[in-house]
Amino acid sequence: MDREERTVKVKARASSGLSGFFVPHITGSLETTGAAGGGLGIDSTITVEISLEALDRSQGSVALLNIINGVEVNSCLARYIVEKILSISEEKSNRIIIKQSISVPIGGGYGTSGGSAVAISFALAKALNVPLDFYTITEIAHEADIVCKTGLGTVVGIVKPCNGITIVRKPGGPRYAEIMCIPIDDSLLALTAFYKPIPKNTILTNLEDLEKVRAIGLETLRKIELNPTPETFIDNCYRFAIDSKIMTPTVRNTIELLNKVEGVIGASMNMIGEALFALIDKNVVDNAVEAVMTTDPKWIYIWRPGNNGIDIEVIKHSETT
Known part of the structure; x- marks a missing residue:
């Protein structure tokens, strides 16, 4: 019997976002929750490579492996993004391997969670060929950062190019935030x-x-x-x-x-x-x-x-x- 095999690999690069000050803004909605604030982007410090491998039905529907700097990590961010994008995708039977290379310290106020969320969201949407626009993909990353309690306003600052100091003047998700570049x-x-x-x-x-x-x-x-x-x-x-x-x-x-x-x-x-x-x-x-x-x-x-x-x-x- 013929067996279909499919392998896809997509790489995404994102910046980390060092924060210098913040203004928490908590609402009843993930779309409008966020933070104003400001900081410095550190370009191309987060690289995510996502591999999709087709699974036999006997192996289940989805298997997820998340690796950060060579170490397997059970990541709330990765799980949230994968579940969210898979709920939209027509492809359900995949082994998903996420390999993250993060070149700035984790937990040091460098916005690595927001950068990872951005890179994973865009890479996975591309790998699964899910027809989502820029704002929707960014919204998924923004939601993941909030739900997993790893950040509030980092994502919106990372996705907007700025050769200088990024200021989030108005908080919220990508459809609500207002960004200024100094x-x-x-x-x-x-x-x-x-x-x-x-x-x-x-x-x-x-x-x-x-x-x-x-x-x-x-x-x-x-x-x-x-x-x-x-x-x-x-x-x-x-x-x-x-x-x-x-x-x-x-x-x-x-x-x-x-x-x-x-x-x-x-x-x-x-x-x-x-x-x-x-x-x-x-x-x-x-x-x-x-x-x-x-x-x-x-x-x-x-x-x-x-x-x-x-x-x-x-x-x-x-x-x-």
């Missing part, structure tokens, strides 16, 4: 240093904390919108981290060292992780790195802030009978 001069680079992850549930433990952060975040956004420059952004991110009491002693100490280096525009803490980011003159990179290295970070990176959206590539498509 250009960064060619003379500036960004530096980040990571120390350790911070679980989000240890920071915002009750509604009162959330409301305080929301009020501080709204004032931060207002000041940045009045004068949208890199200097205003980084200064107000620092004020946000201090006033919200999220800033850790380790990060504050490193920022004080960095601010003594001539040519450092400013620095603040990643939201949320024990990590920092700074805007620096490209001519003082070595001096800035030297100052940070005295505090023994686990990871340090220099880059030109921005992101180019999502890139999708079909790398294999074969069918035999």
Whole structure:
């Protein structure tokens, strides 16, 4: 008896989104829930390769394997996205293998969950040939980030290209969010240093904390919108981290060292992780790195802030009978 076999491989690349401040916005709808805020894109730091292999009916309908940096992970994000897109797809019998390569620290306030959600959603929709438009695919990624409690507004900032600082002025999903891009001069680079992850549930433990952060975040956004420059952004991110009491002693100490280096525009803490980011003159990179290295970070990176959206590539498509 003839047996049909089908193998599809699709690769997607997305940015991670380092957050400098946020304004939680919780509603009764996943479409309108989100966060205003702002941060820096780190381009092409998340690569997802999805392989679809046809299953015999005796093997069941769907088998899912999710691997992050070589380690199998039971991921709420991956499960949610797969179930959502499969509910629309006509193809039901597939072994789905998701291989993720993430080149920034996970849990450090770099928006890896949002970036993964974007890359998985677009790659899977392409692999399954599901006729969904850009906004619908992005909405699935946005929903997954919220349902799995891994983020609020990261997805909408990642999918919109910006060669500079991304500001989410109006929160919500992709059909509701409003994005502004603050250009960064060619003379500036960004530096980040990571120390350790911070679980989000240890920071915002009750509604009162959330409301305080929301009020501080709204004032931060207002000041940045009045004068949208890199200097205003980084200064107000620092004020946000201090006033919200999220800033850790380790990060504050490193920022004080960095601010003594001539040519450092400013620095603040990643939201949320024990990590920092700074805007620096490209001519003082070595001096800035030297100052940070005295505090023994686990990871340090220099880059030109921005992101180019999502890139999708079909790398294999074969069918035999």
